[in-house]
Amino acid sequence: MxxxxxxxxxxxxxxxxxxxxxxxxxxxxxxxxxxxxxxxxxxxxxxxxxxxxxxxxxxxxxxxxxxxxxxxxxxxxxxxxxxxxxxxxxxxxxxxxxxxxxxxxxxxxxxxxxxxxxxxxxxxxxxxxxxxxxxxxxxxxxxxxxxxxxxxxxxxxxxxxxxxxxxxxxxxxxxxxxxxxxxxxxxxxxxxxxxxxxxxxxxxxxxxxxxxxxxxxxxxLADFYLIEERDIRHTLKPRKPFSHKGTYGHALIIAGNTNTMGAALLSAMACLHTGAGLTTACIPQSGLVALNNKLPEVMALPRDEYLQIENPEKYQAIAIGPGLGISIENERILEHLITTNQPLVIDADGLNILAERKDLMEKLPAHSVLTPHMKEFDRLFGTHDSWWERLQTAKEQSVKLKIVIVLKNQYTFICSSEGKIFINPTGHPAMAQGGMGDVLAGVIAAFLAQKYTTIDAAILGCYIHGKTGDGLAKEKYVVTASEVAAGIASIIQELM
Structure with missing residues (x-):
């Protein structure tokens, strides 16, 4: 750094x-x-x-x-x-x-x-x-x-x-x-x-x-650190002989709704290509055909069955929010997850539910990851006049809540529970497309499933997500989220 x-x-x-x-x-x-x-x-x-x-x-x-x-x-x-x-x-x-x-x-x-x-x-x-x-x-x-x-x-x-x-x-x-x-x-x-x-x-x-x-x-002594490629190369772990799918963890992606199944597919695809040993998508019943056609490797858990699960600890990582929708049922799911005290990756509508239920913020499991863009961040923590003020709030809240906040922008700021702010230099304006945040949530969840620390998972996720887009943007005016999700495994291999 x-x-x-x-x-x-x-x-x-x-x-x-x-x-x-x-x-x-x-x-x-x-x-x-x-x-x-x-x-x-x-x-x-x-x-x-x-x-x-x-x-x-x-x-x-x-x-x-x-x-x-x-x-x-x-x-x-x-x-x-x-x-x-x-x-x-x-x-x-x-x-x-x-x-x-x-x-x-x-x-x-x-x-x-x-x-x-x-x-x-x-x-x-x-x-x-x-x-x-x-x-x-x-x-x-x-x-x-x-x-x-x-x-x-x-x-x-x-x-x-x-x-x-x-x-x-x-x-x-x-x-x-x-x-x-x-x-x-x-x-x-x-x-x-x-x-x-x-x-x-x-x-x-x-x-x-x-x-x-x-x-x-x-x-x-400093508050800000710039991530370098050598940090990523040093952190990534090679796959070892005699390892198997259980070695690389089981990730649960709770995402998608009747009209937003694309978000769930993107997040699950990213998790798959980032290397989680098993990926399960908790989706509405109406999305099963799309999931099976697009991602046959990903297992499905119908959403109405989720609250019947007795052992959520069997998942090494749980991400919630992409395309989820805001409803009483989804609010109950998030509240239930928080009570299990298992670290979460919370994105998109998961963040919007938190913004409506400020009481849940104080109960967030330690080492959870929030991945807001600017408007989502301000809904959670109040309106800010400048990015400097926004970052000071992110730093304070990360320390207070013992979580990692990934504040997304051209340069994404990763705020640790120790009060340090890591700046991610990768990413390209060609990535200014819908679905990129869904992909990032899946990437971070996959690294958590593989037993990386929360801060390392967030840093790796942001850097590799952005670098994948950088590579694609060399030949394309616009890069889609699907292309980024599919290209992540190649970039990880290149970095290693």
Whole structure:
């Protein structure tokens, strides 16, 4: 896992690296500028393009000055550097790089006010005005200057963080910072890049390594961790000789209704392909023909017989909710499951029933998994103004209830009962189709049936679900839930 740090922690990582490597701060800035320039030149290889670089007077501006110097040496000749002179203070490394640039042929324009910027006629803008650490919206000359840059409709590359964007914390509803095509950030992505609101600040981001001390970074206490493929490879267990279907557990999927049997089929199919030794679908009587035709390997348990089961403990995993419908009978089933004190995977209508029966929330078995999307989450825990606030609630509730909350989005947040938030980086917009949540619930249930811990099952489920979609999206504009469910086994094999 990559430990994700706050701006203050990243500043400490800079200081630690400078002191212990040892390396002068100006040389570390040069390394950062080289890493940025390497990434930028890969994207923008046409050196005939004109570039405007806006540099504030802090270290972010110092990075911008060093980048200007490097781009000149890499064949760009039409570069204008705008010195944003809105502050009396300047960093020592900014001053050094300004002196170096004075000796070059680069054109420099001083902006004492935003009005000094008459127009932007360059093909590309590089934003190095303000770095991370900002915790309030732009105002005054900075706000006016950024507005002019955004109005120019020029493609913008931001250095480390777009000017005006908060690296962490609650993002304001009205964003007035730089709107970048791409942000090239140093060593770690900013935590807020994973929040949906970040699309207003940067269409994409790329992380470049600048040589900060990784051991120091990984040892920092943090709330957020980014899942890496090596974590998945390390966690997955190979199938051993002499194992059998009983080795890999029995999963029960309680799902589907008269008009929503597709959800039950998708969830059961995903469970099957993720490797549960036995899968039983608890479905309405009307769905038996569809189940037998589509998934002959999956056993059926008619829904009206469920409450007659004397031993639900025979299932190593129970998932409830996909396409279930909201009714008194289904509410009774969920309530009965909760009283057995057996961990559950609760999705879709299972969550909607919980939202109506808040008394059941306090009784949830420890190590259960809730898999809400944003609207389901807010129905459970109240309306939130931002994703940062939503995540703070998810963290608190996961700890309080001793459960795992999988908060689904482009980047899914997996909140553990220990208060850690794991960010899943896989998944593709091509997966924006109905049924994907049904598949994910089945995948997590299958890993639980195979005796993975709850947090490992959730992490594996989200990563592999998303990676399967990523692979399919390489050749398809739209990926269906059925395709993802059927492709999971191949991705697991590839990862192992």
């Amino acid at each position: 990559q430990t994700l740090l706050t701006s203050a922690q990243m500043h400490k990582a800079d200081e630690f690296t400078i002191e212990h490597l040892p390396i002068a701060s100006i040389d570390l800035m040069e390394k950062a500028a080289r890493a940025f320039a390497h990434c930028f030149l890969r994207d923008e290889f046409d050196t005939s393009k004109s570039i405007a670089i806006f540099c504030g007077k802090g270290n972010n501006g110092g990075d911008g000055l060093a980048i200007a110097h490097l781009l000149l040496h890499n064949g760009y000749s039409n570069i204008k550097v705008y010195l944003v002179n809105f502050s009396d203070k300047q960093s020592s490394d900014y001053a050094i790089n300004l002196q170096r640039l004075e000796e070059s042929r680069c054109k420099k324009i001083i902006l004492n006010t935003a009005a000094d910027l008459k127009s932007i006629k360059s093909d590309i803008v590089i934003d190095a005005i303000l770095g991370s650490g900002l915790n309030k919206p732009l105002a005054g000359e900075y706000a006016t200057l950024v507005h002019h840059i955004n109005q120019s409709k020029t493609r913008v590359y931001a250095v480390d963080v777009p000017t005006g964007f908060f690296a962490e914390g609650k993002l304001p509803k009205e964003y007035n910072g730089i709107k970048a095509l791409k942000t090239i950030c140093f060593q770690r992505p900013k935590i807020n890049f994973f929040m949906p609101e970040s699309i207003l600040a940067t269409t994409q981001y790329e992380v470049v390594q600048i040589g900060l001390d990784e051991t120091f970074i990984q040892k920092q």
